[in-house]
Amino acid sequence: MKIIGISAFYHDSSACLIDNGQIIAACQEERLTRIKHDSAFPAQSIKYCLEAAACKPEEIDCIVFYEKPFLKFERLLETYLAFVPRGFVSFSKALPLWLTEKLFQKKLLRDELRSLGFSETQCASILFSSHHLSHAASAFYPSPHNEALVLTMDGVGEWDTTTVYIGNSNKLQKIKELHFPHSLGLLYSAFTYYCGFKVNSGEYKLMGLAPFGKPIFAEKIKNHLIDIKSDGSFKLDMSYFDYCTGLKMTNSKFDRLFEFNRRNPEEEISQVHMDLAASIQFVLEEVVLKICKFLAQEYKIDNLCLAGGVALNCVGNGKIYEEKIFKNIWIQPAAGDAGGSLGAALAAHYLHFSKDRPKPFNDSMKGSYLGPQFSEEYIENFLKSKNIKYTKFTNTDLYSVICNYLSAEKVIGWFQGRMEFGPRALGNRSIIADARSSSMQKKLNLKIKFRESFRPFAPAILSESVNSWFKFSEASPYMLMVAQLQDDKKVLNAQPNALFGLDLLNQVRSSVPAITHVDYSARIQTVHEETNPKFYNLIKAFNALTGTPLLINTSFNIRGEPVVCTPEEAFRCFMGTDMDVLVLENFVLLKDDQDFNLKEDYRNKFSKD
Amino acid sequence: MSFIKEFTVFLLTRKKYWLVPLLLAMLLVGFLLVFSKGSAVAPFIYTVF
Numbered sequence: 001m002k003i004i005g006i007s008a009f010y011h012d013s014s015a016c017l018i019d020n021g022q023i024i025a026a027c028q029e030e031r032l033t034r035i036k037h038d039s040a041f042p043a044q045s046i047k048y049c050l051e052a053a054a055c056k057p058e059e060i061d062c063i064v065f066y067e068k069p070f071l072k073f074e075r076l077l078e079t080y081l082a083f084v085p086r087g088f089v090s091f092s093k094a095l096p097l098w099l100t101e102k103l104f105q106k107k108l109l110r111d112e113l114r115s116l117g118f119s120e121t122q123c124a125s126i127l128f129s130s131h132h133l134s135h136a137a138s139a140f141y142p143s144p145h146n147e148a149l150v151l152t153m154d155g156v157g158e159w160d161t162t163t164v165y166i167g168n169s170n171k172l173q174k175i176k177e178l179h180f181p182h183s184l185g186l187l188y189s190a191f192t193y194y195c196g197f198k199v200n201s202g203e204y205k206l207m208g209l210a211p212f213g214k215p216i217f218a219e220k221i222k223n224h225l226i227d228i229k230s231d232g233s234f235k236l237d238m239s240y241f242d243y244c245t246g247l248k249m250t251n252s253k254f255d256r257l258f259e260f261n262r263r264n265p266e267e268e269i270s271q272v273h274m275d276l277a278a279s280i281q282f283v284l285e286e287v288v289l290k291i292c293k294f295l296a297q298e299y300k301i302d303n304l305c306l307a308g309g310v311a312l313n314c315v316g317n318g319k320i321y322e323e324k325i326f327k328n329i330w331i332q333p334a335a336g337d338a339g340g341s342l343g344a345a346l347a348a349h350y351l352h353f354s355k356d357r358p359k360p361f362n363d364s365m366k367g368s369y370l371g372p373q374f375s376e377e378y379i380e381n382f383l384k385s386k387n388i389k390y391t392k393f394t395n396t397d398l399y400s401v402i403c404n405y406l407s408a409e410k411v412i413g414w415f416q417g418r419m420e421f422g423p424r425a426l427g428n429r430s431i432i433a434d435a436r437s438s439s440m441q442k443k444l445n446l447k448i449k450f451r452e453s454f455r456p457f458a459p460a461i462l463s464e465s466v467n468s469w470f471k472f473s474e475a476s477p478y479m480l481m482v483a484q485l486q487d488d489k490k491v492l493n494a495q496p497n498a499l500f501g502l503d504l505l506n507q508v509r510s511s512v513p514a515i516t517h518v519d520y521s522a523r524i525q526t527v528h529e530e531t532n533p534k535f536y537n538l539i540k541a542f543n544a545l546t547g548t549p550l551l552i553n554t555s556f557n558i559r560g561e562p563v564v565c566t567p568e569e570a571f572r573c574f575m576g577t578d579m580d581v582l583v584l585e586n587f588v589l590l591k592d593d594q595d596f597n598l599k600e601d602y603r604n605k606f607s608k609d
Numbered sequence: 610m611s612f613i614k615e616f617t618v619f620l621l622t623r624k625k626y627w628l629v630p631l632l633l634a635m636l637l638v639g640f641l642l643v644f645s646k647g648s649a650v651a652p653f654i655y656t657v658f
Contacts (some may be wrong), residue, residue, distance in 0.1 A: 070619045077628065077635060095639035167637060 001353065002059055004046060005345030007134070007337055009067040009105060011037045011200055014338040015045035016370070016421075017053050017060075018345045018362055022149030023142065025052035025233040026370040026421040030562040034569075036609065037200065039238050041112040042341075048372055053435030057117040067131040069105040071158035073098060075180055079244050087245030103548055103590055108405065127352060129344040131157020132308070133165075133172070135335075138343030139307035140167035141350060141357065141570045142364045143330040149301045151291065154308035154336075155185035155200075164295060167305065170357045181244050182236050184287055185309050187226060190241055191280040192433055193249035195273045196263030201609040205279045207315055208456050211519035212501055213274030215282035215388060222283060224257055232291030269454075271501050285311070285319045302327040307343070311335040311480070312423065314523050318482035321472070331367040333478035334422035342375055342421075355528040367531030368478060372565060375396035379567045379584045389569065389593040395534070402583060407436045407546055411448055412581035415570045416534050419563070424479045425555035426525060427535035429570075431579065433514070433552040440514035440552060441505070447578040450603050451559040454502055458523040459515040460553035462539050466526050469512075469550065479525035479553075481534050485510050514552050525553055535592045560606035576602020 005016045008029075016026035025048065030036055032044035035484040050057065055112045076098065079365070080091045110123040127270045150172070161183035164176035193315040195209070222228060227235045234389050238244060242251040255261050263273055286475040292304065304326040311317065312335050317455040321329060332339050349355050383390050393401060402412060414430045418463065425431075433440050433446060437456075445453050459469075460477055467473040472483035529536045543549040556570060558564045558577060567584050574582040574589065575598055620628065 068618060071623075074623065074625065074628070080635070081631060091635075091638075091643050095635070096643040099636070099639050100642050106615070107612065336651065 001061045001349065001355070002053065002055060002347050003062045003064060003345045004049065004345070004540060005064050005066065005140070005348075006042060006046070007342035007344070008041050009039055009102060010337060010339040011039045012336055013039050013042040014334070014341045015042040015049050016342045016345055017049035018349060018375055021346070021349050021358065023342065023366065023370060025049040026342055026371065027419070028421065031371065031565040033325065034562055036560060036562050036606070039419075041108065041186060043112060046116055047441040052372070057122070058119060060118065060122060061607040062125070062127060062348055063113065063122060064127040064129055064344040065105070065109060066129055066134040068128045068158055068346040068472060069102060073103055077157050079181070083245045083308070090245055090247055093247070107395060112517065115399060127348050128345045131340065132160040132163040133174070133347055134340040134343035135307040135345060136163065136165040136167070136172055136343065137347035137350070138339040139305035139330070139332040140165065140172055141346040142332070143302040143305045144361050144363045145305065145328065145330065146361050147301055148305045149294070149295050149299055150305045150307070152306070152308040153288070153310035155183050156180045156183055161185065165277060165301065165506050166301070168356065172347070172351060173217035178233060181238055181241070182234060184234070184284060185234060186243060186249070188280060188284055188310070190243070190249040190254070191276060191390045194254065194262050195276055196265045196267060198609055199249060202532070203309070203313070204401055205452065205480040207281060207313055207383050209269070209274050209277040210315070211517055211521065212454065212504060213271065213276070213278035215279040216275050217279035220257065221279055226283065228287055228290065230290065231294040232287055241488055259503065269502070271492070274501060281315060284313065285316050288316050289319060289323060289325070289429070292320050304329045305331070307332040307335045307339060308523070309336050314480045315482045315521070317480055318521070320479060321474070321483070330363070331478060331480040333365060333424065333480065335480070336423065339422065368421050368426060369418040369532065373418040374567055376585050379587055380568050383584075383587060385492045386598065388598070390587045390589045393588060395537070395586065397406070397482070398583070398586050398588070399538050400513060401588060402538060402581070403542045403545045405581050406542055406551065407433070409437050409440065411444065411578070413570055413574045413579050414580040415556065415564070415567065415584045419565050422478065425553065426477070426479065426526070427527060427532050427553060429556040429565070430553045432460070435512040435514040435550055435552045436546070436548055438508050438513045444518070444552065444554065449554065449558055454505060456517045456523070457554050458525060458553045459512065459516050460525040460527050460535065460539065461550035461551040462543065463528045463538065465543070465549035466524065469474070470522065470524055475528070476524045476526045477528060477531065479523055482521050482523050484565035485516055485520045485522060512548065512550065557608065558602065560609045572600065572602065575599045
């Protein structure tokens, strides 16, 4: 049975295709249209999925959409009613959008699918999952667990903002829910907005900024903005927020509470913004930990699965791990709305069609390498057509050559195999570099990624070495866990308190300073031979050369750009930045060898996120 | 037509009968907004819809 899942019309559209429960392909539309967070109908992703599965539209047995538009509309109307007469401005913007487009999503889906070659019968029987069921299904069914508690937290779906499910074999039963407007995701987004970052993309920045500050506003947040109960359930005081009725996240009462106005995006980041980031991160962790402790105690289930945008807060995930509340934690790599397409398809397979889950239960995400790939023939044709200079190596020679470049502090674009599904680059569309270099973080941020200097980088480490470098001994294949560096890898500073704020960046804290954040933490990706042998062998060769089993791994893109998908995009990014070497499968391109007429102004092509 | 049928089924399933008169009034205002403005593009900082 072949099922297509679709997520669209909100943000981060995507499509996926499963065959008898096995995930065949999944892709986020932004990677193909090159429009960041593209919310349009994912026509190109669907075409790709069909191609990857080598099947025609008529072979698809079922099409599932990831949420219920009518329920969302109901929430919208009831919210406006609850706040009437406030909210007229927002109402006057929202209603036309809904009455002309969004309310008729079934027709829109039908029309788009028909133009892709799907039949009238297929289009007439589209299924609609619900937003959080899609998240929960995407977290539970691909996990290696027969039984698990599934926690989903995000901004908002239809009504739900936080849900708890129990997954057992092929069943998934909702047991708890919290409703809009009380949302942990939107609370975090409110602070993202208040600190001058873009909502829905700046949350990572706020999380990265948190270790530079102190949580001095945490009590204020808990006393005024959020009422947290002992089981972790919470209620927001909506008089501080504007998102129900206005077009902003926070209001003037919020400004008065923190005694300053919202930071302008171009304004310099000051200590107060870092303290705010630290404070909201502290509160978020408190809520998540309370929920987890309560659930573990109440239901006595050892396994936890996570999805929803809040599950991308890897610092929070690391805290759940540290507290040892559950024996195992599994997090969906596409935890945001893009993963909804996958969850919707899996929910249809196991819940609607009541299919059994195949045993033994293994992580069935295939390392999240579910996107398009390009053959060596395709790449070589492209290189020849543009007169690009390259050298082709065998695998063994490739590892040796690239490791020498890495240890000479060269920055490498590493393009291999199938593109990742989810926001993280996991070694197939990555920029890699030597983490031992003390100047690498600044170089990568300012000259390659063109982004803020405080943004941290993550290490990709051989799975068997993780415990000797970090206080972490599990698998973290999707880079969604933060852990502390082992003490023997730290460089103790003579004056630990002499610097504060962004000046902390100038301290060398460990033997791998480029991936050590100011609080000695790192967002870990464990690299496994079974899921990515080429990346694994490269790091292994680097370890043999240097004694360091890890590399910096950051996504292959610049600020505001979707991660590259094709060899052409990888080459453009390589030529438009200060990257030194590009590896396209086994073809190695050196910047110094290239014709500089092929260079284009890259930096200003994408609007800043 | 199928939309009206589906939406009616939705309201019956959700038992949101009390929403019907309010819905009609709001839809009327909404349609007025649509036809008076012509554009449905919303330049939002962030939307919850």
